Amino acid sequence: MTLTSATTDADQSVPxxxxxxxxxxxxxxxxxxxxxxxxLFFGAMPFLSQLRSGPYLMVQLATYAAVLIMALGQTxxxxxxxxxxxxxxxxxxxxxxxxxxxxxxxxDGLVIVSCLAAALAIGMFVHGVLIAKAKMNxxxxxxxxxxxxxxxxxxxxxxxxxxxYSPALDRLANGSVLGIRIPVLIAAVVFAVLWVVLNKTVFGxxxxxxxxxxxxxxxxGVPVDRVVMACYGICALCAGIAGLLLVxxxxxxxxxxxxxxxxxxxxxxxLGGTRFSGGQGTLAGTLLGLLFxxxxxxxxxxxGMPQFWIGAVQGVVxxxxxxxxxxxxxx
Numbered sequence: 001m002t003l004t005s006a007t008t009d010a011d012q013s014v015p016x017x018x019x020x021x022x023x024x025x026x027x028x029x030x031x032x033x034x035x036x037x038x039x040l041f042f043g044a045m046p047f048l049s050q051l052r053s054g055p056y057l058m059v060q061l062a063t064y065a066a067v068l069i070m071a072l073g074q075t076x077x078x079x080x081x082x083x084x085x086x087x088x089x090x091x092x093x094x095x096x097x098x099x100x101x102x103x104x105x106x107x108d109g110l111v112i113v114s115c116l117a118a119a120l121a122i123g124m125f126v127h128g129v130l131i132a133k134a135k136m137n138x139x140x141x142x143x144x145x146x147x148x149x150x151x152x153x154x155x156x157x158x159x160x161x162x163x164x165y166s167p168a169l170d171r172l173a174n175g176s177v178l179g180i181r182i183p184v185l186i187a188a189v190v191f192a193v194l195w196v197v198l199n200k201t202v203f204g205x206x207x208x209x210x211x212x213x214x215x216x217x218x219x220x221g222v223p224v225d226r227v228v229m230a231c232y233g234i235c236a237l238c239a240g241i242a243g244l245l246l247v248x249x250x251x252x253x254x255x256x257x258x259x260x261x262x263x264x265x266x267x268x269x270x271l272g273g274t275r276f277s278g279g280q281g282t283l284a285g286t287l288l289g290l291l292f293x294x295x296x297x298x299x300x301x302x303x304g305m306p307q308f309w310i311g312a313v314q315g316v317v318x319x320x321x322x323x324x325x326x327x328x329x330x331x
Contacts, residue, residue: 030273030285033321037292040299048302058181060294065183066091066242066249068290069190071265073238075286076198076231078269080211081278082138084127084232086145087239087265090119091258093149094243096156099164099253108168116240123236128229146262154255161254164247173248183245190241194234195283207231211278267314268293271321293317 045051070087077084094115101111127145130136175182198204206227209217218224246257272289274281296317297310305313 030282030288032324033271033292034288037288037295041295044299044303048299050302051298058179058184060298062181062183064290064294065181065187066245067261067265067268068187068287069238069245070242070261071268071286071290072191072194072283073235074262074265075269075272075274075281075283076194076207077138077235078266078274078276079198079207079278079281080228080231081214082131082228082231083142083266083276084123084235084239085139085142085262086127086149087235087242088258088260088262089146089149089153090122090236090239091243091246091261092254092256093153093258094119094240095164095247095250095253095257096153098166098169098244098247099162100156102164102166108166111166112168112244115244116237119240119243120233120237123239124229124233127236128232131232132225132228150255150259153253157253157255159255161252163252165251166248169244169248170251171248173245183249186241186245190238191283191287197234198283203227203230208279211280213279264293264314265290267318270318276322 041051050056070091074084074087097115097118098111101114106114122145127138127141130141131138172182172186177185198207206217206222209220209222210224210227214224242261243258247253250257268290269281269286270276270289271292272281272285272287274285293314296313300310300313301307
């Protein structure tokens with residue numbers, strides 16, 4: 001087979017965005033969890049007065065906005081076959097950076113830009129390069145960051161929580177515009193930007209292609225390594241934005257901040273129909289997956305269930321979602 005014919009074959013076989021048949025399965029799974037979520041929400045509303053309170057619901061949306069941003073970034077990584085275990089650690093690490101930069105009396109704007117640049121650099125040029133260029137396993141690389149970043153954070157904070165005040169971060173995390181909390185607006189902007197990137201650009205098409213068939217994508221001329229590096233960069237950048245919101249909300253940098261949020265975000269991604277094997281999924285599905293988890297968690301907490309059990313319930317839901325996805329693939 002000549003190089004020309006091989007390339008032509010790859011051009012014909014390389015998957016791009018999921019087709020209508022693939023999407024229909026994903027949409028069915030998203031629709032199922034959306035329907036269950038709506039039934040739970042409206043069914044519990046007569047018994048739980050908080051669910052009828054607009055201010056309470058707005059606070060809940062603002063609280064989970066940072067996790068949604070993390071989940072949106074994680075969706076890119078899962079779509080190209082992988083995941084980033086360090087997003088929660090990155091979220092907390094950004095708090096330590098803010099503590100340092102505010103202590104050096106840098107302007108708020110420069111603090112924000114510096115933190116986001118650091119997050120992007122770690123994601124793209126550490127995680128991305130080690131995974132795409134050095135061919136290291138994504139689990140090992142991000143697990144290493146999962147342990148390194150909190151250790152560095154403890155060194156920065158000398159092992160204890162430190163108060164941090166930045167007027168700009170306080171405004172971003174706790175302010176509102178026309179009655180809508182700013183974290184909700186930031187999450188909406190991030191969702192819109194990433195939706196355009198994933199659905200309306202060549203890069204987005206390449207993300208699906210790499211996740212569907214990496215070798216075919218490579219033969220078709222897709223810059224696979226750059227796509228992988230960019231996906232990890234986007235994921236870390238989203239975790240950085242979530243970190244800024246977290247430190248603004250807490251008014252402090254804490255050695256344990258953010259830890260555990262990476263699993264909540266990944267659960268939302270998988271519940272939303274994004275396949276762990278890559279190449280199929282949507283950002284809208286991730287949004288629905290997170291809304292389902294938020295509704296479920298609130299109902300359980302408001303019903304008096306001990307918070308320690310909430311994680312167990314979410315784990316069972318995740319197993320059910322993965323089971324549904326596997327059964328769907330075998331039909």
